[in-house]
Amino acid sequence: MQAQVDIRSWLHKQNDWLQEAVDRLLKKGQLDGADIAALVALIKTPDGRKASKHRAFAELSQGNAEHRELRLVKISEISGIESLAPRMPLEFGSENLSVIYGHNGSGKSSYTRILKKLSGKPRASELKTNVFKAAPATSKCHITSQLNGQETVHEWHVGHPTIEALRDIDIFDSDEASHYLTAESAATYIPPIVSLFEKLAGVVEQVRDALTAEQSRLVTSLPQLPAIYDGTPSKRLYLSIGTAVAAVLDEALVWKADEEKQLLALTERLKAEDPAALAVHKRRTKAELQKIIAALTDADRAYAGSCFQSLRDLRQAAAQKRQAAVESAKVNMAELDGVGIPTWRAMWEAARAFSSTPYPQHPFPVTHAQARCPLCQQTLDEQAQRRLEDFEKNVQGKLEADARKAEGLYTQALEALPRIPGDEEIATQCEAAGLGAQEWPGFLKGFWKSAALTREALLNNEAAAPVLPVAPQATNITALAEYSEELAQTASQYDADAVQFDRAHATKEKLALEARKWITQQAAAVRAEVERLKKIKEYEDWKALTNSRPISTKAAEVTLAVVTDAYVARFNQELKALGAHRIQVELVKARTRNAVVLHQIRLKGSQDAKSQPNGILSEGERRIISLAAFIADVCERPGSAPFIFDDPISSLDHDFEWAVACRLIALAKTRQVIILTHRLSLYGVLDELAKKVGDDWKKQHYRAMRIESYGGAAGHPADQEVWNASTKKANNLLLNRLAVAKKAGESDGAEAYQRLAQTICSEFRKLLERTIEEDLLNKVVLRHRRGIQTDGRLRDIQGILLEDCKLLDDFMTKYSCYEHSQSSEMPVVIPEEPELRQDLEALGIWRDQLIKRRAAVA
Incomplete structure (x- = not known):
C-alpha cells in the first residue's frame, strides 16, 4: 500500500524519540506511564533529537483480521x-x-x-x-x-x-x-494506519505534559529584591539574570573590600552632624595609627632575620676583644687563673672605688711602704706591689679599652631593640587607632608575643638555641598604611563636607552600594537561579519538539x-x-x-x-x-x-x-x-419490507415490540401477543386478561380491577382499529403499509352492512377515551367486568359472523 510506504519514509525523517513512540504504538496499541517516561528521557538526549533509520516499522503492513460481533x-x-x-x-x-x-x-x-x-x-x-x-x-x-x-x-x-x-x-x-x-x-x-497519527498526537501531548510537569517543579528559590532597591542599577541586573553575560554576572556577585569601605564611608558621612569635628577625630585616629605602624615597622626590621647577623657580629667582636684583654692580663706575677675576666674586672673596679676611701690623696693602686691591699688589707711586699701595678697597667691598657668599647657597642645594640608592649597597651592602641575589630588586636598581640620571644633570645645571647625571626610584616604594614591614607582622605572629605555636602546624591550612592551588597549575599541563590533558567530553557527546547502540527x-x-x-x-x-x-x-x-x-x-x-x-x-x-x-x-x-x-x-x-x-x-x-x-x-x-425480504428472514430476524408508560413509570414492555397476534386471537387474549382482572378485583378490591381493566380498554381500542383494517376492509388498506393490495380482497368488501358500521362506530366512540386524551370535564369511567366482557364477546361474535357471511357469498 502506497500510504504505508509514504508513512514509513516520513517517519525516518523524524526525530528518534518520535520514531520510538510510533514503534511502541505499533507494537502495544496504547502506551502506559513507563512508555511516556522512557520517551521523556529519550527526548532529552542528543541522539533522541536526531533522525534515525534503524526501525523497520513492519507492523504498518500488518492488517487487522479480528472480527467482532457485538449484540445487545x-x-x-x-x-x-x-x-x-x-x-x-x-x-x-x-x-x-x-x-x-x-x-x-x-x-x-x-x-x-x-x-x-x-x-x-x-x-x-x-x-x-x-x-x-x-x-x-x-x-x-x-x-x-x-x-x-x-x-x-x-x-x-x-x-x-x-x-x-x-x-x-x-x-x-x-x-x-x-x-x-x-x-x-x-x-x-x-x-489503524490513520488512527496511528491520532494516537501519536496524543502521545506527543502526554510527553509535552510530562515535560511541563517536570518543568513546573523547577521552582525558583531566588529571594525577592527589597522594594527599597527598585531604582538601583542592581534591580535591572537582578531582573535580567537569565540573559546576563557570565563574566558580568560573576563580577556582580563579588563584593569587593573597597566597596565595603566606600559603603562604610558613605554611611558615616550621612550620619555625621559635625563633619569638621569628625575630620579632627579622623586625623587623631591616624596619628595613633602611625604609632602602631612605626612600632610594627621597627619591630619588623629589628626582629627579622636580616638584623640578627649584625648583633651576632657585635657579640662576637666583644667576646674576641675580651678574650684578647684576658690573655694579656695573664701577667707573670698572677697566681690565679681568670685575671682579666669580667668578674675579676668587676672586683678590680670595686677595689679601685674602695681605695679612694682609705687613700683619698693617692691614685689607685696605692703601693707605698705603709699601703695595704684594698682587698685583703694586708701590707704589701715588693712582689705584691709590683703585681698590683701590673694589674692596673693591664686594665688601663689598649686591649682592655678595645674590649670595653666592643662590649659597649653590643650592649647598646641590645638596648636599641624595640620594646614589647603589653596586651592592655596593645588593646588601647588599637582602640585609639580605629582597629577595634577583633582580628587586628589579636594579630598584634600574637606578633608582639612572637617578638618578645625573639627579643628574649637575643638578650640571652642565643644561649639556648639560635633565635627565630618573626614573620615578615610588609603586607600588614602596607594594609595599615592604606588605612592611614583612607583616614587622611576621609578627614579631607569631612573637611569638604563641612563646607558643602550633597546628601541626596550620597544617599543614592549608598543605596546603590547596599543593593549590590545584597545581591552578592544572594550569590548562591542567583547561581542556582541561573542554572534553573538554563534548565527551563532546555525544557522549552524539548517541548518545542513536541509540536503536533x-x-x-x-x-x-x-x-x-x-x-x-x-x-x-x-x-x-x-x-x-x-x-x-x-x-x-x-x-x-x-x-x-x-x-x-x-x-x-x-x-x-x-x-x-x-x-x-x-x-x-x-x-x-x-x-x-x-x-x-x-x-x-x-x-x-x-x-x-x-x-x-x-x-x-x-x-x-x-x-x-x-x-x-x-x-x-x-x-x-x-x-x-x-x-x-x-x-x-x-x-x-x-x-x-421485512416480509418482502422473505418470510423465513422475517421469522428469523424481525422482532416487533411495544413499550408503554403506566402509573408515572415508563418503559414497560407491553403484551407482545396482543400486539402481534391476529385480531381473533387478540380478542381472546383480552378476554383472558379480563378474567385475571376480575380475580384481582375480587381479592384486592375495585382499584386493582380498574388498574388492569384500563389497560384492557386501551388495548381493545387499538384492536378495534385493526379490526376495521384487517377484518372489515379485508387488509386492502393498512395505515402502516405503503401500498394498497386489491388482488382478491376488494370482492369481500361488498359484504359490509350498515349494522357492521354502526357496531364498530359505537365501539370506537365508547373506547376512544381510553387511548386518547379527554377533557377534564369528561371523567373516564372504567366499565364493570360484565359490560367489558359483553363488548369483547360481541366483537368476537361479529367477526365470526362476518367471516361466515363472506364465505357464503364466495
Whole structure:
C-alpha cells in the first residue's frame, strides 16, 4: 500500500524519540506511564533529537483480521434512572431487526440515553432520577450483551465509568442529527494506519505534559529584591539574570573590600552632624595609627632575620676583644687563673672605688711602704706591689679599652631593640587607632608575643638555641598604611563636607552600594537561579519538539487519501440510497486538529459561504441528511455492532420514510438494528419490507415490540401477543386478561380491577382499529403499509352492512377515551367486568359472523 510506504519514509525523517513512540504504538496499541517516561528521557538526549533509520516499522503492513460481533440482548433491573421502572426486561432477542413502538413519554428516549451514557458516546446526556419521586439509594441497570456469541451481564451505575465492551454501539438520535449538521466532526471509524497519527498526537501531548510537569517543579528559590532597591542599577541586573553575560554576572556577585569601605564611608558621612569635628577625630585616629605602624615597622626590621647577623657580629667582636684583654692580663706575677675576666674586672673596679676611701690623696693602686691591699688589707711586699701595678697597667691598657668599647657597642645594640608592649597597651592602641575589630588586636598581640620571644633570645645571647625571626610584616604594614591614607582622605572629605555636602546624591550612592551588597549575599541563590533558567530553557527546547502540527499535517495528507475520500463517497451513496441526492449538500474536510481530520456538511453551490444547512434546509431535509452522514460515518467499522435509531423518521414525509425503512432493512441483513419509534407508519413499513425480504428472514430476524408508560413509570414492555397476534386471537387474549382482572378485583378490591381493566380498554381500542383494517376492509388498506393490495380482497368488501358500521362506530366512540386524551370535564369511567366482557364477546361474535357471511357469498 502506497500510504504505508509514504508513512514509513516520513517517519525516518523524524526525530528518534518520535520514531520510538510510533514503534511502541505499533507494537502495544496504547502506551502506559513507563512508555511516556522512557520517551521523556529519550527526548532529552542528543541522539533522541536526531533522525534515525534503524526501525523497520513492519507492523504498518500488518492488517487487522479480528472480527467482532457485538449484540445487545436485554436491559433489565433498571432503578433510579429517569422515569423508567419496567416490570420486566426489555429484550432484543436473537433477531437482527427490533422495532420498538411507544407513545410519547413511554420511555423510548430514556432507553436511548442509558445506552449512550454507558457506551461512552460524546454527546450523551446526564441521566437524572424521577423528579416526582424520592431520590433512590442507587441509580443502576443491568445490560446483557453478546460478543462473538459469549454472553456477558454488565451491572452499571450512573456516574460510573463507561462499559468498554459496549463502546462500539452506534446510536442515532436528535442530538446526533444536530451534531452532524452543525459541528465539525471526525470520522467515527479511522483505519489503524490513520488512527496511528491520532494516537501519536496524543502521545506527543502526554510527553509535552510530562515535560511541563517536570518543568513546573523547577521552582525558583531566588529571594525577592527589597522594594527599597527598585531604582538601583542592581534591580535591572537582578531582573535580567537569565540573559546576563557570565563574566558580568560573576563580577556582580563579588563584593569587593573597597566597596565595603566606600559603603562604610558613605554611611558615616550621612550620619555625621559635625563633619569638621569628625575630620579632627579622623586625623587623631591616624596619628595613633602611625604609632602602631612605626612600632610594627621597627619591630619588623629589628626582629627579622636580616638584623640578627649584625648583633651576632657585635657579640662576637666583644667576646674576641675580651678574650684578647684576658690573655694579656695573664701577667707573670698572677697566681690565679681568670685575671682579666669580667668578674675579676668587676672586683678590680670595686677595689679601685674602695681605695679612694682609705687613700683619698693617692691614685689607685696605692703601693707605698705603709699601703695595704684594698682587698685583703694586708701590707704589701715588693712582689705584691709590683703585681698590683701590673694589674692596673693591664686594665688601663689598649686591649682592655678595645674590649670595653666592643662590649659597649653590643650592649647598646641590645638596648636599641624595640620594646614589647603589653596586651592592655596593645588593646588601647588599637582602640585609639580605629582597629577595634577583633582580628587586628589579636594579630598584634600574637606578633608582639612572637617578638618578645625573639627579643628574649637575643638578650640571652642565643644561649639556648639560635633565635627565630618573626614573620615578615610588609603586607600588614602596607594594609595599615592604606588605612592611614583612607583616614587622611576621609578627614579631607569631612573637611569638604563641612563646607558643602550633597546628601541626596550620597544617599543614592549608598543605596546603590547596599543593593549590590545584597545581591552578592544572594550569590548562591542567583547561581542556582541561573542554572534553573538554563534548565527551563532546555525544557522549552524539548517541548518545542513536541509540536503536533507536523503530525496533524501528515495525518491530514494520509486521511485525505485513506479516509476522507472514502467517507465522502459513502455519504454520497447514502444520500442516494435515502432519496436525498437532490439536496444541495456535500461533505468536505474542514480542518485538522491534533492529527484528527474534521469533516463538515456544507451547502453545495451556496453564494453565501457563511450559510449553514441547519439554517437553510427544511426540518425533514436536515433529518435525512444527518441520517445519511451518520450511516456513512459508522457503517464501515470492522466487525458487527448494534445500530440504535431513536425516531429516525422524525419530520420525514412518506417518501423519505420509505427510503429510510429500506435502508434500515438493508443494514439489518448484516448486523443488529434496534429502532425506537412513535410512528406506527414506520412500524407498518418495516413489517411490509421485512416480509418482502422473505418470510423465513422475517421469522428469523424481525422482532416487533411495544413499550408503554403506566402509573408515572415508563418503559414497560407491553403484551407482545396482543400486539402481534391476529385480531381473533387478540380478542381472546383480552378476554383472558379480563378474567385475571376480575380475580384481582375480587381479592384486592375495585382499584386493582380498574388498574388492569384500563389497560384492557386501551388495548381493545387499538384492536378495534385493526379490526376495521384487517377484518372489515379485508387488509386492502393498512395505515402502516405503503401500498394498497386489491388482488382478491376488494370482492369481500361488498359484504359490509350498515349494522357492521354502526357496531364498530359505537365501539370506537365508547373506547376512544381510553387511548386518547379527554377533557377534564369528561371523567373516564372504567366499565364493570360484565359490560367489558359483553363488548369483547360481541366483537368476537361479529367477526365470526362476518367471516361466515363472506364465505357464503364466495
